[in-house]
Amino acid sequence: MSAHDVIANLKELATRTATPDGAQRLAWGPVWRDAREWFNGKLASIGLEPTLDAAGNSWVTLPGQSDRAVIIGGHLDSVPNGGWLDGSLGVLAAFEALRMFTHHRPRLTLKLVDWADEEGARFSRSLLGSSAASGSLKLDDVRHLVDKDGTRLVDALRENGVVLDRMLDAHDQLRAVNAAAYLELHIEQGPALEDANQPVGVVGGIVGITWIEVTITGQSDHAGPSPMRLRRDPLVAASEIFQGVERIAIMEDEIAVATVGRVSVEPNVINTIPGTVVFSVDFRHPDGEVLA
Numbered sequence: 001m002s003a004h005d006v007i008a009n010l011k012e013l014a015t016r017t018a019t020p021d022g023a024q025r026l027a028w029g030p031v032w033r034d035a036r037e038w039f040n041g042k043l044a045s046i047g048l049e050p051t052l053d054a055a056g057n058s059w060v061t062l063p064g065q066s067d068r069a070v071i072i073g074g075h076l077d078s079v080p081n082g083g084w085l086d087g088s089l090g091v092l093a094a095f096e097a098l099r100m101f102t103h104h105r106p107r108l109t110l111k112l113v114d115w116a117d118e119e120g121a122r123f124s125r126s127l128l129g130s131s132a133a134s135g136s137l138k139l140d141d142v143r144h145l146v147d148k149d150g151t152r153l154v155d156a157l158r159e160n161g162v163v164l165d166r167m168l169d170a171h172d173q174l175r176a177v178n179a180a181a182y183l184e185l186h187i188e189q190g191p192a193l194e195d196a197n198q199p200v201g202v203v204g205g206i207v208g209i210t211w212i213e214v215t216i217t218g219q220s221d222h223a224g225p226s227p228m229r230l231r232r233d234p235l236v237a238a239s240e241i242f243q244g245v246e247r248i249a250i251m252e253d254e255i256a257v258a259t260v261g262r263v264s265v266e267p268n269v270i271n272t273i274p275g276t277v278v279f280s281v282d283f284r285h286p287d288g289e290v291l292a
């Protein structure tokens with residue numbers, strides 16, 4: 001397998017679909033379509049042609065000696081100003097894998113999939129195409145979505161030949177595949193591998209996420225005349241909880257993470273003891289029992 005060719009293709013894609021600020025392949029838009037068209041040209045050069053499933057995911061099949069299939073995935077869509085490797089590394093590494101086998105039939109069938117709208121950057125709903133294929137997409141959760149320019153998701157989908165109410169047919173299409181394994185080469189999105197000086201890691205699980213919102217109600221009062229011993233300051237209480245949230249993750253194991261990312265204080269005035277504090281907590285862990 002030629003890493004050199006994969007990188008050359010990634011650079012070619014970036015030249016075509018990125019600005020100096022990064023990749024601009026927002027799902028369902030013209031640059032994303034152009035990226036897919038470019039990729040379809042690459043496929044044509046090795047005699048392969050993609051088909052779209054009902055959710056707009058683009059599939060390419062290289063038949064093997066058996067119909068048992070290895071699915072290799074990625075996504076060509078990007079966030080605005082996205083990285084040059086996110087998603088496209090998976091697609092172009094998969095392309096290279098297919099290219100290697102165009103002249104001698106692989107033992108297993110190889111299927112490449114370019115998931116549609118994996119990032120969710122435009123309609124604030126990530127994993128749209130893959131969740132339809134996995135069957136977990138709830139159509140009514142996304143039916144009303146509108147992008148920041150006022151375009152409705154249903155219209156953006158239709159522009160790309162996808163009918164919202166038929167998207168879950170992609171689930172049946174995926175189930176019809178005699179799949180042995182799913183592989184995806186993805187750029188690391190955190191600093192852990194680099195910190196450990198490791199070139200590659202294998203995903204052992206996918207984290208579940210629990211989001212909670214906490215409201216603490218205290219007693220708002222003037223900062224000057226209120227003696228410390230008579231105060232009921234919810235922000236001081238919250239600050240102790242923040243320390244506890246951090247300790248929960250640190251004491252659990254190396255994988256657990258917990259984050260307080262949003263805090264709002266009422267009335268948020270310099271000379272007033274707050275009356276109410278609302279904050280978010282984001283817990284993540286691959287084991288559902290630990291999260292619970």
Ligand SMILES: [Zn+2]
Binds near residue numbers: 075086087118186
């Ligand atoms: Zn990605």
